[in-house]
Structure formats: structure tokens, C-alpha cells
């Protein structure tokens with residue numbers, strides 16, 4: 368340890384014993400009034416692949432299985448979970464705690480959009496403030512009797528998702544991709560990040576996988592042929608679902624009626640999470 372150690376490793380480059388911390392050393396405790404049995408992170412290589420949609424649809428399926436579900440919307444700069452569930456009321460709180468908002472079917476949700484006076488207000492915060500907000504959602508929100516919490520992670524594998532992974536004890540992650548992506552590279556990055564944190568990758572979900580012709584049922588690869596199977600094989604991971612491009616899905620998400628949507632696309636993902 369340096370003679371002038373201030374115990375702030377962020378401002379020091381010494382390679383000393385106290386720097387050699389394990390990922391679990393950074394974990395934050397949830398609120399003492401919370402009970403959370405399992406935490407699953409939903410990640411993507413970049414924004415715009417429909418990670419929030421997959422998170423919402425998976426929560427709905429798990430809820431239908433009778434589990435107490437929650438969504439922590441950690442995508443602070445692009446929070447779309449409240450809109451998909453049609454949540455308009457603001458989260459309430461006391462001096463010491465914040466309460467999640469319940470969806471119609473009983474999933475608990477916390478998102479920055481449930482706290483902002485106007486949901487169109489942009490969040491122009493720097494990385495550490497964003498990461499701090501996510502940690503607060505974990506520490507200051509009272510989550511009641513949750514069987515499975517899904518964390519809609521900030522996109523990418525940068526500073527913010529890394530801090531979130533370090534602060535919240537994630538039991539497994541699901542990687543969402545789309546056929547336009549350089550899927551192998553993106554999955555590779557997510558797998559490496561998960562390995563660094565000792566978190567298992569449960570599998571892959573492809574969104575906007577195909578379009579089904581309403582007349583003949585033929586599946587059209589609108590965004591090109593998928594490389595999901597090769598990638599899954601390369602990393603030894605299961606494919607947990609393929610979600611088509613479907614106007615019904617877009618309508619349900621955009622009108623806040625995601626809980627009314629029926630489909631079997633993510634059943635394998637729900638089973639995997641339930642069995643964890």
C-alpha cells in the first residue's frame with residue numbers, strides 16, 4: 368500500500384493488496400425490507416435490439432407461471448418498461464424508501480420514468496450518476512417477496528453495465544441479439560464480461576428474428592439470415608427463444624398492453640429462469 372493511501376483506488380494506480388478485490392466485494396445489500404430470491408440480467412451488445420421488449424415479455428410469462436416478478440429498469444437513458452406496461456402513475460416514497468409501481472397483473476416495476484415529473488424529460492447524466500441511480504433502485508426500493516427480478520441492463524458492455532453487475536448479485540444473464548448484429552462478437556463480449564463477474568450466461572434470445580407471412584406462414588428473414596445457431600454452438604449456450612417482427616407485438620408494446628400479448632416465443636427462456 369502506498370504511504371499516501373487515501374483508500375480511493377479510483378484515483379491511484381498502485382498495484383497493491385487492497386486493490387486486489389473480488390467482484391463480490393463490490394456487492395450492495397438490498398433494502399432490509401426487501402425479499403428477492405433470484406436476479407436475472409437481460410443484456411444486449413448495443414441499444415435498439417429490443418432488450419426491454421424481451422424483458423417485459425419474459426416477466427409476463429413468469430408471472431403467468433405464478434411467480435412474483437419484478438423488473439428493475441436499469442436502462443436509465445432509454446427507459447421503456449413503464450410504457451410497455453401502460454404505467455402512468457408515479458412511484459411513491461418515504462424519506463427512507465421508494466415503493467415500486469405494480470402492473471395490472473402484479474409485476475413490480477422501478478424505472479427512472481416512474482420518478483421523473485415528465486416522462487419525455489431526457490436523462491442527461493454522466494456514467495457514475497446513472498450507475499448510482501441503478502444501485503439506489505436496488506438499495507432504496509422496497510421489493511416485496513420477489514421470486515424473480517429481471518434487470519433490464521443498460522446496453523453494451525461499458526462502464527455502466529459493469530458497475531451494475533458489480534453492485535447487484537445477478538444469478539444469471541440472458542443475452543438479447545438481433546440478426547443485424549455481429550452476433551458472435553457481441554455474444555463473445557457479453558460472455559467475457561459475465562465470466563469476469565462469475566455470472567453464468569443462461570442463453571441467447573434473438574429478437575426481430577423473422578417475419579411470418581400472414582397468408583402462407585412462410586418465415587422471411589427480413590434482416591438477413593441468422594447466425595444464432597452457430598454462435599450458440601461456439602459458446603456452448605442454448606438458444607432460449609426467437610421473437611418475430613410482428614405488428615401485434617409492436618402494437619402491444621406501444622399501447623402499454625404487453626400483458627395482453629399471447630405467444631410461445633420465450634417459453635424456453637421462462638422455463639430456464641424458473642428452473643434456476
Ligand SMILES: Nc1ncnc2c1ncn2[C@@H]1O[C@H](COP(=O)(O)OP(=O)(O)OP(=O)(O)O)[C@@H](O)[C@H]1O
Nearest residue numbers: 414415416417418419420447611612613616617620
Ligand atoms: N419483435 C418485434 N416486433 C415488433 N416490434 C418490435 C419488436 N421488437 C421491438 N419492437 C418495437 O420496438 C420498440 C422498442 O423496443 P425496445 O424498447 O425493447 O427496444 P429498444 O429500447 O430500442 O432497445 P433496447 O431495449 O435493446 O435498448 C417497441 O416498443 C416495439 O414497438
